[in-house]
Amino acid sequence: MPIQTRRGEDGQTLIISIEGRFDFSTHQAFRDAYEHGDQAIRYYIVDLSGTTYLDSSALGMLLLLRDYAGGDSARITIENCNNDVRRILTISNFEQLFAIR
Amino acid sequence: MEESVAENRPLRILIADDSDSDRLILKTLLKRLGHRVFDAANGLEAVALFRDTTPDIVLLDALMPRMDGMEAARQIKSLAGERMVPLIFLTSLSEASALARCLEAGGDDFLSKPYNRVIIEAKINAFNRMRLMHQTLSDQRDIIRERNRQLLEEQEVAKRVFDNVAHTGCLDAANIRYHASPLSIFNGDVLFASPRPAGGMLIFIGDFTGHGLPAAIGAMPVAEIFYGMASKGFNGADVLREINQKLKRILPTGMFCCGAMIEADFKLNQLQIWNGGLPDGWLIRSTGEPEILPSRHLPLGIRSPEQFDAEMDTIGAVPGDRLLMMTDGVLESGNAAGEVFGEAGILRALESSESAQHPFDAVIDGVQRFTGSQGDADDLTLCSLEMVDEAGFSVLPDRVPPSALAGPTEWRCIYEVRERTLGDFSPLPLLLHICMEVPGLRRKSGEIYTLLAELYNNALEHGVLELPSEWKHTSDGFDRYYEERRRRLGRIEGHFIRFSLHHSMKPSGGRLRVICEDSGPGFDFHNHPVLVSGDKPRVAARYAGRGLLLLKRLSESVTFHHQGNHVEIVYDWHFPGAVSEREAAVQS
Numbered sequence: 001m002p003i004q005t006r007r008g009e010d011g012q013t014l015i016i017s018i019e020g021r022f023d024f025s026t027h028q029a030f031r032d033a034y035e036h037g038d039q040a041i042r043y044y045i046v047d048l049s050g051t052t053y054l055d056s057s058a059l060g061m062l063l064l065l066r067d068y069a070g071g072d073s074a075r076i077t078i079e080n081c082n083n084d085v086r087r088i089l090t091i092s093n094f095e096q097l098f099a100i101r
Numbered sequence: 102m103e104e105s106v107a108e109n110r111p112l113r114i115l116i117a118d119d120s121d122s123d124r125l126i127l128k129t130l131l132k133r134l135g136h137r138v139f140d141a142a143n144g145l146e147a148v149a150l151f152r153d154t155t156p157d158i159v160l161l162d163a164l165m166p167r168m169d170g171m172e173a174a175r176q177i178k179s180l181a182g183e184r185m186v187p188l189i190f191l192t193s194l195s196e197a198s199a200l201a202r203c204l205e206a207g208g209d210d211f212l213s214k215p216y217n218r219v220i221i222e223a224k225i226n227a228f229n230r231m232r233l234m235h236q237t238l239s240d241q242r243d244i245i246r247e248r249n250r251q252l253l254e255e256q257e258v259a260k261r262v263f264d265n266v267a268h269t270g271c272l273d274a275a276n277i278r279y280h281a282s283p284l285s286i287f288n289g290d291v292l293f294a295s296p297r298p299a300g301g302m303l304i305f306i307g308d309f310t311g312h313g314l315p316a317a318i319g320a321m322p323v324a325e326i327f328y329g330m331a332s333k334g335f336n337g338a339d340v341l342r343e344i345n346q347k348l349k350r351i352l353p354t355g356m357f358c359c360g361a362m363i364e365a366d367f368k369l370n371q372l373q374i375w376n377g378g379l380p381d382g383w384l385i386r387s388t389g390e391p392e393i394l395p396s397r398h399l400p401l402g403i404r405s406p407e408q409f410d411a412e413m414d415t416i417g418a419v420p421g422d423r424l425l426m427m428t429d430g431v432l433e434s435g436n437a438a439g440e441v442f443g444e445a446g447i448l449r450a451l452e453s454s455e456s457a458q459h460p461f462d463a464v465i466d467g468v469q470r471f472t473g474s475q476g477d478a479d480d481l482t483l484c485s486l487e488m489v490d491e492a493g494f495s496v497l498p499d500r501v502p503p504s505a506l507a508g509p510t511e512w513r514c515i516y517e518v519r520e521r522t523l524g525d526f527s528p529l530p531l532l533l534h535i536c537m538e539v540p541g542l543r544r545k546s547g548e549i550y551t552l553l554a555e556l557y558n559n560a561l562e563h564g565v566l567e568l569p570s571e572w573k574h575t576s577d578g579f580d581r582y583y584e585e586r587r588r589r590l591g592r593i594e595g596h597f598i599r600f601s602l603h604h605s606m607k608p609s610g611g612r613l614r615v616i617c618e619d620s621g622p623g624f625d626f627h628n629h630p631v632l633v634s635g636d637k638p639r640v641a642a643r644y645a646g647r648g649l650l651l652l653k654r655l656s657e658s659v660t661f662h663h664q665g666n667h668v669e670i671v672y673d674w675h676f677p678g679a680v681s682e683r684e685a686a687v688q689s
Contacts, residue, residue, distance in 0.1 A: 056308075056310040056311075056359070056429075057310060057311065057355075059310065059357075060310050060311075060354075060355030060356055060357065061355060063354050063355050063357070063403065064354050064355040067354045067355075072408075090396075091378060091379075091380065091395075091396045092359065092378040092396070092399065092400055093377070093378065093396060093397065093398055093399045093400075094399070096399055097399065097403070
């Protein structure tokens with residue numbers, strides 16, 4: 001599975017890891033990863049350590065997650081980007097919308 | 102269901118055998134299985150019968166007089182063309198090479214004599230299934246081909262509609278070069294350029310997420326907003342705010358538009374740039390030195406209007422400086438080895454180009470060399486803008502007024518902008534709009550805008566904000582000027598700028614009087630060099646010579662009142678045919 005989810009130790013954090021290419025082909029899987037989540041989830045971590053590539057439709061999917069998680073009040077952290085992925089997030093200035101570590 | 106019905110329906114079978122008895126046996130056997138049979142006694146007859154009866158399956162004896170089975174098979178296959186007609190050889194041959202020759206001639210299988218009823222039935226059924234499958238595949242292929250043709254045709258028409266909206270601007274101006282594939286709109290790319298009423302240009306280059314129809318639909322309102330607002334004199338930041346608000350409202354979450362707005366002012370020799378999500382822009386100085394203009398904003402359609410930041414970066418740029426902007430298709434151009442062109446590719450192309458080569462050509466050549474294909478740069482949009490000398494540069498055609506009689510002719514209006522509104526609102530589009538209601542003024546929109554803009558900017562920057570214009574004469578001062586302008590705009594208190602417009606008719610045309618007053622301390626206009634004599638102007642505290650000269654040249658008269666914070670200009674227009682003294686002087 002290119003997308004895996006697990007619950008953080010605090011029980012309130014959903015960690016979504018994406019392996020390989022994060023593009024339109026992962027659209028449904030990415031939505032499934034958070035849409036069936038339970039009410040206890042308050043924080044989201046998108047772990048991109050295994051992500052090799054990210055395109056503009058993935059940026060759109062991140063925005064959908066942000067919307068789902070409460071828009072401006074969403075608490076989402078994007079972690080462990082490689083240089084190429086980080087570059088795309090930077091060009092789009094997504095650090096204004098997400099905590100990127 | 103259709104297939105099973107088709108599978109059971111009687112087949113039309115052509116048989117050819119020179120032995121009358123063998124032929125009769127086979128014919129009887131096939132008829133008993135429920136098929137319709139056409140029979141021939143040699144190859145020549147078989148080919149003729151095939152042409153007349155278009156059978157579903159052909160059974161051919163290999164050895165026949167006049168034309169043997171091999172030659173008949175070749176001709177039948179060629180007559181069948183794309184249609185699949187299973188062709189089975191009837192043979193008593195058992196030698197491997199003879200059997201192989203039958204297949205080479207186009208046969209699909211053999212049946213050996215003497216005939217076995219069960220095997221014949223099984224083979225005919227098997228080949229019929231194959232034939233039907235082939236038929237289904239080619240039908241589907243034809244449907245797909247037809248749908249695709251329709252889709253392309255629709256895109257062509259849609260593109261023509263879009264072109265009528267999008268290409269009303271000045272993309273063909275001499276100082277703009279661009280590459281956009283003919284159907285790039287369906288890749289989500291847009292490129293617009295419009296002259297500004299006050300001179301200069303506005304350019305927007307954008308890239309919607311996604312492809313096809315959704316991206317193209319998003320592009321339409323952007324084009325309308327861009328051209329509508331640009332022609333009314335709104336600045337880049339205003340247009341960006343409007344586009345962002347519109348896209349935020351109409352696009353689903355997850356869809357947005359990366360874009361860049363470029364506002365070029367050839368009078369002030371400056372560029373204003375806003376880059377939200379596009380790759381780095383490049384400003385190549387006339388000296389060859391490159392400067393990078395990175396994306397500093399979120400793409401359009403993400404932020405709510407209150408959170409959207411439309412502030413543009415101001416950069417001094419002189420004639421000969423060239424700006425390059427591109428969509429990410431340029432960076433993502435791939436070669437056969439699966440590598441992408443990338444920013445490194447741009448840098449290589451710019452560095453390795455000869456000094457005489459236009460950076461636009463350098464990048465296009467670079468992409469084509471990299472991808473190894475000629476003119477195949479399909480999914481990318483690249484645009485370059487060259488700074489030019491304002492004198493002798495005009496992109497705005499003179500429009501003919503529809504009628505000199507319709508519209509308001511005798512009117513007066515006073516519009517006052519106060520306090521903080523001075524910092525975040527420009528009254529110019531509104532004032533221009535009011536003046537443009539007069540048909541006689543409409544074809545003079547450029548001049549009117551310039552007059553209003555000169556008056557307003559002088560009143561704001563030198564009157565209200567008390568910024569010394571001589572700062573703008575050095576590049577350090579230029580930065581300082583705009584820094585200070587921003588700072589002082591933020592804390593305006595107790596100030597106003599008031600426009601009084603008065604239009605009336607005269608026998609030969611009309612007269613517009615514009616009075617611009619501000620709450621600033623004014624200036625010593627009695628000793629201003631431009632006002633005292635017609636000599637070449639020196640720098641003055643409030644009106645730099647150029648602005649004032651421009652006002653004098655465009656209008657009948659410029660008069661200062663009070664302590665210099667009250668300016669009145671008179672502008673006359675004339676019915677077609679009647680030429681004013683001022684115009685006559687300009688034309689001669």
